[in-house]
Each structure stands twice: as structure tokens, then as C-alpha cells.
Amino acid sequence: xxxxxxxxxxxxxxxxxxxxxxxxxxxxxxxxxxxxxxxxxxxxxxxxxxxxxxxxxxxxxxxxxxxxxxxxxxxxxxxxxxxxxxxxxxxxxxxxxxxxxxxxxxxxxxxxxxxxxxxxxxxxxxxxxxxxxxxxxxxxxxxxxxxxxxxxxxxxxxxxxxxxxxxxxxxxxxxxxxxxxxxxxxxxxxxxxxxxxxxxxxxxxxxxxxxxxxxxxxxxxxxxxxxxxx
Numbered sequence: 001x002x003x004x005x006x007x008x009x010x011x012x013x014x015x016x017x018x019x020x021x022x023x024x025x026x027x028x029x030x031x032x033x034x035x036x037x038x039x040x041x042x043x044x045x046x047x048x049x050x051x052x053x054x055x056x057x058x059x060x061x062x063x064x065x066x067x068x069x070x071x072x073x074x075x076x077x078x079x080x081x082x083x084x085x086x087x088x089x090x091x092x093x094x095x096x097x098x099x100x101x102x103x104x105x106x107x108x109x110x111x112x113x114x115x116x117x118x119x120x121x122x123x124x125x126x127x128x129x130x131x132x133x134x135x136x137x138x139x140x141x142x143x144x145x146x147x148x149x150x151x152x153x154x155x156x157x158x159x160x161x162x163x164x165x166x167x168x169x170x171x172x173x174x175x176x177x178x179x180x181x182x183x184x185x186x187x188x189x190x191x192x193x194x195x196x197x198x199x200x201x202x203x204x205x206x207x208x209x210x211x212x213x214x215x216x217x218x219x220x221x222x223x224x225x226x227x228x229x230x
Contacts, residue, residue, distance in 0.1 A: 005073045008190060012074065012138070016161030016195035017181070020070055024063070024186035029144050032063040032211065036086055047087045050105060050124065051213070052228045059228075063211060067140045067188070071215035074190055075138040082137070082226045084213035091152060091202040098157070098174050100164065101139060101193040102128045104214070110223040124227060129218075131164065134193045136218035141191070143183040144209040152202035154181045154189065161192035170196065 004020070011018030024032075035058065036048075051058055058064055059081065071079040083105050103117075105124040114130040147153045155178040165173065173196060180200065181189055191197070193214065202208075220226065 015158040017191035020188040023188040051084045079215040096199040098198040105227045107225040133218040137216040141189040142211040150203040157196040160196040161194040
């Protein structure tokens, strides 16, 4: 286990997020960008959703192996990649308001009131699973560019990962202080999907490319399966 993994786990448990600094080398970042651009024209701004499904070869890359190793250390052995995206955002991109990451793609559909707000997109089922699934999940965001303050960085409301928040509650929390998550290239931000977060308006020019992958060790009930292979 990484020497700092226990500290990062403690931060995630207490605050909903933590850092693995300098996790990705310059060579790994260059290789990752080359791999991603080989799947098509990823001009800025660009968001590629369901990355493991639309670019299955990505799971064999050094980047994917690095993040899988971190997931095993921070979330637990047996964690699996369940979804993810790659985005390349220009500094002029619109900021994203406060939200929690409550939806995952699944294979199948069941009649269970704990699984909410079903939808279909791109041939996949999406659902908001119960909180026990999200608590057994972890987001890892590998920064491929430096992201200092003013570059549209993610900001989080610490310790908001213990529950779902209604729109009225989010509106109130938005008025509370938040923590900006500035990063260097190669840094990995680990966070709970339930953590309330947003992206800040950019005030300086620059490129912001991030690999955002979601891992889970939750076992779905009969009739449902993760979209990605085990």
C-alpha cells in the first residue's frame, strides 16, 4: 500500500475527498493523451462519457492500471471500474453547478424502489442506485494538465458525502465556504460520488484535461450487472 494511502483513506472517510499527489509521471500522461486521441478527434472542449465502454482498449493502458491500483488501495481489493469519462475543456467552458454524482450505467433493469430515476442513453440503462452502492464507490480524477486556481478547478463542500441533498439543501450549502481543488499534472483527486462539488468559473486561459473514472466494490442485486466487464 502507498505510504500515504492510510492518510488519504482517513481524509476520504472524514471529508469525502483526498489527494494522491504526483501519482502519474510525465511519460504516463503523454502516453495517455496519445491513446485518447487515437480514438477520435478530441478537440477542446470535449467530453467523452462512458470511456471504458466507448474505448475498451483504454482499460489496458498504464493510466487505467495506475488508477485501478489506487482504487484497490483506497477502496479495497476487488474494486472494479464501472464507468468514467475523459474531458478536455477550454477555459471558456461554462462552469458546472453544485451536484452529487448519483447515476451509474448498468446492464438490466429491476423493479426496486431503492433504484431511482431510470433512463436510457446511448443504448445503456442509467439509474441512481441506493446510497449503500455509492458509499462502496470512489471517483478518481487524474489531472493531465496543471489546474491552478482560476482554471475552472473543482471545488468541494467537505464532509457533505454522508447523504443525498435536496435542491433546497444544495441551494443553502452553496452559500457555505467550499474548498478549491487546485492540482498539478499527475495529481489524482479521490472523492466520494456523494460529495457535493462544482466547477469554478475560469478567469485565466488554459487547457484542462482530466480522466475521471468511477470504481465500486458493491455487488448489485440479481437482475442488474455493471456495464463494464469484471
